[in-house]
Amino acid sequence: MKSFPKRYDSLQKKLPILALFHLTFLHSLTISSDDGWPKPYSPHDNIALDCGSTGNNTDLAGRSWLLDGTIYLDQSNKVSVISSSPTKGDSIPYRTARLSRSQFSYSFRVTPGPKFIRLHFYPTSYQEFNRSNAFFDVHIGRYFLLRNFGAALTADDLKSEVFSREFCINVDDQKLNILFTPNPFMPDSYAFINGIEIVSMPNNLYYSAEDDSGFNFVNQVKPYHILKNQALETVYRLNIGGSSISPAQDTGMYRSWSEDDDYLTNGEHSVLPVNLRMNPSFSVIPNYSSPVSVYRTARTMGTNKTVNENYRLTWEFRVDSGFTYFVRLHFCEFQVEITEPGDRVFQIYIDNIVAEPQADVISWAGGRGVPVYRDYAVMIGRAGTEKKRNVSIALHPAPAWRTKYSDAILNGVEIFKLSNDGNLAGPNPDRIPIRPPDSSLSPATMPHNKRTTIFPIVIGVFSGFAALSLLCFLIFRPKSRVEGSGSSEGSSSRYPFRSSLWCPFSYKDYSSLDGSG
Numbered sequence: 001m002k003s004f005p006k007r008y009d010s011l012q013k014k015l016p017i018l019a020l021f022h023l024t025f026l027h028s029l030t031i032s033s034d035d036g037w038p039k040p041y042s043p044h045d046n047i048a049l050d051c052g053s054t055g056n057n058t059d060l061a062g063r064s065w066l067l068d069g070t071i072y073l074d075q076s077n078k079v080s081v082i083s084s085s086p087t088k089g090d091s092i093p094y095r096t097a098r099l100s101r102s103q104f105s106y107s108f109r110v111t112p113g114p115k116f117i118r119l120h121f122y123p124t125s126y127q128e129f130n131r132s133n134a135f136f137d138v139h140i141g142r143y144f145l146l147r148n149f150g151a152a153l154t155a156d157d158l159k160s161e162v163f164s165r166e167f168c169i170n171v172d173d174q175k176l177n178i179l180f181t182p183n184p185f186m187p188d189s190y191a192f193i194n195g196i197e198i199v200s201m202p203n204n205l206y207y208s209a210e211d212d213s214g215f216n217f218v219n220q221v222k223p224y225h226i227l228k229n230q231a232l233e234t235v236y237r238l239n240i241g242g243s244s245i246s247p248a249q250d251t252g253m254y255r256s257w258s259e260d261d262d263y264l265t266n267g268e269h270s271v272l273p274v275n276l277r278m279n280p281s282f283s284v285i286p287n288y289s290s291p292v293s294v295y296r297t298a299r300t301m302g303t304n305k306t307v308n309e310n311y312r313l314t315w316e317f318r319v320d321s322g323f324t325y326f327v328r329l330h331f332c333e334f335q336v337e338i339t340e341p342g343d344r345v346f347q348i349y350i351d352n353i354v355a356e357p358q359a360d361v362i363s364w365a366g367g368r369g370v371p372v373y374r375d376y377a378v379m380i381g382r383a384g385t386e387k388k389r390n391v392s393i394a395l396h397p398a399p400a401w402r403t404k405y406s407d408a409i410l411n412g413v414e415i416f417k418l419s420n421d422g423n424l425a426g427p428n429p430d431r432i433p434i435r436p437p438d439s440s441l442s443p444a445t446m447p448h449n450k451r452t453t454i455f456p457i458v459i460g461v462f463s464g465f466a467a468l469s470l471l472c473f474l475i476f477r478p479k480s481r482v483e484g485s486g487s488s489e490g491s492s493s494r495y496p497f498r499s500s501l502w503c504p505f506s507y508k509d510y511s512s513l514d515g516s517g
């Protein structure tokens, strides 16, 4: 068996400048290619509330956020107050908040079906509401989304001033009530919220169809289904090998996609192939599944067969123990060398267990340039008192007789926590001794998901001509697009997705928290 063709190496040597160029401009390019086109999906319910705001507002990406007081907030509770955040951060919906020391709720009239519920938080001290005292529950119907949620602890753990949490819930009737309840055992506790989104999603995007035969439940015999009575929480959503994708650049559902560098444990040999010219053909999965830019970038193991055969390309994700997780892996083969079934066959490990003994994207998809995804469920048990642990996703080449190239590819990852008897809430992160966020930092300058690892080599599947036309395109792009790219970068950093992990104590832990500051 041969390793990757010589062409690869020579391309790499000739292309470093172009390669760097591609990566740097990938972000703006994907924005412009998404701008102004009809989105593959348009949600029937699409509500964005700027809680505490006294007027409707438009964010930098052009999305409207409505004031919350007139229609949606249950006005029978008169005790909630609104407040502007003390920093002059101009990012919507974090400028204002709705706060209360007693329970308050929002109700929405929606169509039945699955919805995204996004809750946006900027934990800071609002007037007499001390940042450290925000501990509260959030319910929707019988679902416990957050329990004794320490918003400030969560932000400190994320080293981010603002964050959001994304849930998926299937609504049976036409009412959706979100209930905020301050911790009744803490004298000064209060609940707050900066922004709420309710966005419809396609019926069977994540929830299994009635006739669906289910998917692989790792290490279990029976297949797994996502049932309508389950609630989901998005814990990670990554554009593997590409740049972050802001809500406005999603397929119409306002999801955010992060870069994968921070989760990669051994990427020093991996490479980042890119094919910006490929127009993915959505013949297997619907075109709203992921933005096309997810399928135009990927991470592969490297060009040295010997090296690849001796390691597993591994990402690690910190998750709450004691839950089952739903993992969706996105794939698309776009490299010119990979055309036939058997060209690139690999194994997929989830939590160190073989989830897929022979992944072959070409044979799943039926050809090059056709996106597919594969779903898995994995149970992450709790050993003793541990609150969280890492779950890994790892790729390894199939045995050499089985595959032409000893390599593996991954384009995107989504990981969801699945409700356990209606509960999604996990423990709060531990209090961090030194408060990390610099309080002079405004949300707009919040730490951004920087590329920290080695700058991997881009395998240009690019001809010099394509690169040249890209260059011209970028140079002659209208200025508004360039501004658009800046603002979207800003907004993507305002949705720090990796965030979504940390939840509260269970009630029995209250004693350990009271006033200990």
Ligand SMILES: *[C@@H]1O[C@H](CO)[C@@H](O)[C@H](O)[C@H]1NC(C)=O
Binding pocket: 038, 039, 040, 287, 288
């Ligand atoms: C997405 O797919 C649908 C159904 O196949 C099609 O009608 C629609 O035009 C596509 N949208 C985009 C933006 O490609």
Ligand SMILES: *[C@@H]1O[C@H](CO)[C@@H](O)[C@H](O)[C@H]1NC(C)=O
Binding pocket: 304, 305, 306, 307
């Ligand atoms: C591949 O890696 C091995 C082990 O590090 C090394 O001995 C070999 O020279 C490399 N092959 C190529 C083609 O670079």
Ligand SMILES: *[C@@H]1O[C@H](CO)[C@@H](O)[C@H](O)[C@H]1NC(C)=O
Binding pocket: 125, 130, 131, 132, 517
């Ligand atoms: C907020 O609470 C913390 C911890 O209880 C305390 O150290 C701090 O002084 C309080 N801040 C204000 C402004 O009251």
